[in-house]
Amino acid sequence: MPASVKIRKGLDIRLKGHVQGAPHVLPSADRFSIHPTDFHCLVPRMAAKAGTEVKAGEVIFTDKKHPEIKFVSGVSGTVQEPVRGEKRRIMRVDVLPDGGGAVEHASLDPTNPDGAAVRAALLERGYWPMLRQRPFDVMPAPDSAPRDIFVSGFDTAPLAPSAAMVLEGRMDGFRAGLAFLNALLDGGRKVQLGVRTGDTTFDKVTEADITAFSGPHPAGNVGVQIHQVCPLNKGEVVWTIGMQDVANIGDGLMSGRYVGQRTVALTGSRSQPALLQTNIGTPLAHIIKDRVLTDGTRVISGNVLTGTVRGEEGGLGFHDQQVTCIPEGNEPLFFLTKGWLGPGFDKFSASRAFPTWLMPKGKEYDLNTNNNGEERAFVVSGQYDAVFPFDIYPVQLIKSIMVGDIDRMEKLGIYEVAPEDFALCEYVCTSKIAVQDIVRNGLNQMIEEFA
Secondary structure (H helix, E strand, O other), rough: OOEEEOOOOOOOEEEOOOOOOOEHHHHOOEEEEEOOOOOOOOEEOOOOOOOEEEEEEEEEEEEEEOOOEEOOOOOOOEEEEEEEEEHHHHHEEHHHEEOOOOOOOOOOOOOOOOOOHHHHHHHHOHHHOOOEEEEOOOOOOOOOOEEEEEEEEOOOOOOOHHHHHHHOOOHHHHHHHHHHHHHOOOHHHOEEEEEOOOOOOOOOOEEEEEEEEEEOOOOHHHHHHHHHOOOOOOOOOOEOOOHHHHHHHHHHHHHHOOOOOEEEEEEEEEOOOOOEEEEEEEHHHHHHHEOOOOEEEEEEOOOOOOOOOOOOOOOOOOOEEEEEEEEEEOOOOOOOOOOOOOOOOOOOOOOOHHHHHHHHOOOOOOOOOOOOOOOOOOOOOOHHHHHHOOOEEEHHHHHHHHHOHHHHHHOOOHHHHHHHHEEEOOOOOOOOOOHHHHHHHHHHHHHHHHH
């Protein structure tokens, strides 16, 4: 029996637009896109100029600071001129597919993997960017040695798909990926896998140490699981990786070809929910085509709490397994019916401000993007503590970041957290503070100070 942890603090935001059923294979798109902005602190250096023909798995660009880290094309095709933003920052690189072949590598055996060979393969074949590191929530350095590797086997974000949905037919690759990752750990230790209590998807997995979690969101956040199983101390490094990317590594290293498969849940009240089997870098326009009411809709790569708005021209986020479509909140509301004096029978509230807290727990809501107010004075209300399941004082940490107090940030636990861990704090915040941006700024300060 795996160890069991119950998360008591948190909040499940019940939105309309859940996905159900088996995955549908999405036809190939007319473009493959990769966003360097998905990787914090990355400065890309183009390895393939515009007009260059590349095979699937061939390098498009590298990390300027660590040239060993390579970013590869998911398709065979022609590299386009990078889309640039302010100060000529590369925002997106596109490849137009031509149906050609893929780069062939030697296959690795998951039954007896060599740690050095696995590390070299992850760097050379484009799988290294799938890894993230705590502290700082960045891509790990090529020479870093993790204390542990954590994988969250479930997602509790609003409308997120289940593990059974996204790993259907991929458990052999998932288990092989765990075996390869185990080779990167010293002392014969195993990957730490967090699963939802009662989920039978991982019952046959023996390649990981399993801990079962129950409770509301953010129980599925890997940061919460690290904090509960083995908290991060100063000087330690922990790697994290998504469950689909574990399967990609397993399938890719065994086959010798790059695998960037992604099963995406198209969700939200403005969509026709569907489970779509596609690849990392598929344009959002291709995913939502004929499935979304485009007028007055916000299309988010990811979930409503931590996702990114890129427009239809942007590609699926590198780490995302969900696309959410909800109404834009830009319509004026009559204050006696739908506004601040309205009864609020169709509004969701974390503070029982509306009578919907008396409704059945299964009731779902069609919420929009309206903040219902603007940023105001930062007051201590206790709201953060109710949804923040860390043994950390969230308000004090946020304030120490705002004033740039490095020592206090360190003492209050900034090494353990990432912006996504504060997403619910931002949602319930009376003061409408952009908490996730503040945490990201704090992590940036720590990187400049110590990294």
